[in-house]
Amino acid sequence: MDRLHAMEVFVRVVETGTFSAAANDLRIGQPAVSKLVAALEDHLQVRLLVRSTRQLHPTEAGQAFYERARRTLAEADEAETAARGLGKGLDGRLRVCASVTFARLHVVPRIGAFLNAHPNLRVDFVMDDRYIDLMGENIDVALRAGELADSSLTARKLATCERSVVASPAYLARMGTPSAPSDLLDHTAIVYTQGLVAEEWRFRRADAETSVRIPTRLSFSAAEGVREAVIAGLGLAISSRWMMEPELASGSVVSVLTDWKLPNADLWALYPSGRLPTAKARAFVNWFEENFSTIQH
Numbered sequence: 299m300d301r302l303h304a305m306e307v308f309v310r311v312v313e314t315g316t317f318s319a320a321a322n323d324l325r326i327g328q329p330a331v332s333k334l335v336a337a338l339e340d341h342l343q344v345r346l347l348v349r350s351t352r353q354l355h356p357t358e359a360g361q362a363f364y365e366r367a368r369r370t371l372a373e374a375d376e377a378e379t380a381a382r383g384l385g386k387g388l389d390g391r392l393r394v395c396a397s398v399t400f401a402r403l404h405v406v407p408r409i410g411a412f413l414n415a416h417p418n419l420r421v422d423f424v425m426d427d428r429y430i431d432l433m434g435e436n437i438d439v440a441l442r443a444g445e446l447a448d449s450s451l452t453a454r455k456l457a458t459c460e461r462s463v464v465a466s467p468a469y470l471a472r473m474g475t476p477s478a479p480s481d482l483l484d485h486t487a488i489v490y491t492q493g494l495v496a497e498e499w500r501f502r503r504a505d506a507e508t509s510v511r512i513p514t515r516l517s518f519s520a521a522e523g524v525r526e527a528v529i530a531g532l533g534l535a536i537s538s539r540w541m542m543e544p545e546l547a548s549g550s551v552v553s554v555l556t557d558w559k560l561p562n563a564d565l566w567a568l569y570p571s572g573r574l575p576t577a578k579a580r581a582f583v584n585w586f587e588e589n590f591s592t593i594q595h
Contacts, residue, residue: 302374304338305367307331308346312364313436315353368436372576389418392578396441397427397492399521399541404590405441412585419578427492427520432570439579440568441586443538444492452569456587459538461560462553463499464546469531476534476554479510486533487512490524499536501558538563565590 310320311331321328339346346360356364375390396405401423413421424430424437432440441456463482476482479501487499500509516532518524521541528535528542528551540563545551567583569575575583 299334299337299341301338301341302371304334304341306371307334308338309364309368309371311335311347311354312356312360315355317354365433375576375578388416388578388581390578391420391422392576392582393422393424393436393438394440394582395424395426395430395432395435395437397443397521398425399427399525400441400443401425403543404540405586408589411589412582415585416581421582429492432568437570438576439583441565442568443540443563443565445564452571452575454567454583455564456567456583457565457590459540459563459565461536461538461563463534463555463560464528464537464542464551464553465534466529466531466551467549469528469533470552470554472531479508479555479558482510482512482534482555485512486516487514488524488527488533488535489514489517490521490535491517491519492521499560501555501560503558536560540565 307320307324307326310323311317314320314323317331317335318328321331324331335347342359342363344359344363345357346363347354348357349355394405402425405423409421409423413419424435429442430437430440443459463476473485474481476485479499482499498509498511501507512534516523516527518527524535524537525541525545527533528537529545534554539546542551546553567586569579
């Protein structure tokens with residue numbers, strides 16, 4: 299039994315949930331997948347998987363073995379990459395996650411260049427506004443904006459962006475344009491609930507600081523909802539330029555209270571805790587940082 303290959307097969311079974319999905323992903327027959335997992339269990343003298351209604355799940359021993367096997371495979375991949383040299387390109391699988399809006403606006407339109415540079419690399423892109431468990435969902439690198447909720451993650455700051463209060467011209471024509479933070483009490487707030495913006499908005503101008511708790515009638519767990527609500531004229535929101543870049547450029551959304559400053563939004567590359575970033579993850583982040591620097595404002 300090729301133990302490294304058997305470990306790779308087992309890892310894919312755990313990640314996909316079925317023998318058939320793992321076989322399809324690895325482009326081998328389902329019987330071969332079942333045979334390799336059985337051989338691995340026989341070799342280890344422990345049961346690694348249990349079957350529920352439609353899916354396979356790791357046992358406690360299987361979960362522990364999965365975590366170590368995945369690290370072993372990543373280290374083997376790193377060793378091969380180092381031996382070949384990065385100039386010959388990367389291969390294998392890279393799992394990246396980012397919020398839906400940020401990925402749609404700033405990553406997806408440009409990622410073709412990264413794929414062209416590494417034709418043997420497969421990228422699985424998870425677009426999700428949730429603060430997901432990187433290790434639990436097998437993410438190699440995440441792009442996240444805002445404050446870091448988990449200090450145990452390995453983090454690298456990529457950029458900083460100013461934030462502002464934004465609204466559509468139609469909303470401002472109907473409700474009036476605020477000239478001071480206190481004027482916002484007469485407006486309706488649209489709030490993003492993923493931790494980047496609190497319902498109490500804090501402003502600073504020179505040495506003066508103030509905070510306002512604005513009446514909220516709409517909140518969204520995804521930035522796409524905030525964007526569409528602002529564009530539709532349903533209220534005011536706090537936004538980084540990253541999130542509203544096309545609309546701010548076209549004038550369909552405008553910034554107000556521009557002489558008052560809000561806390562900046564930082565963009566981070568995050569890696570799972572407990573292991574070094576892979577060469578593939580580092581190459582992706584380096585590529586992204588270089589390209590993203592050309593579109594920052």
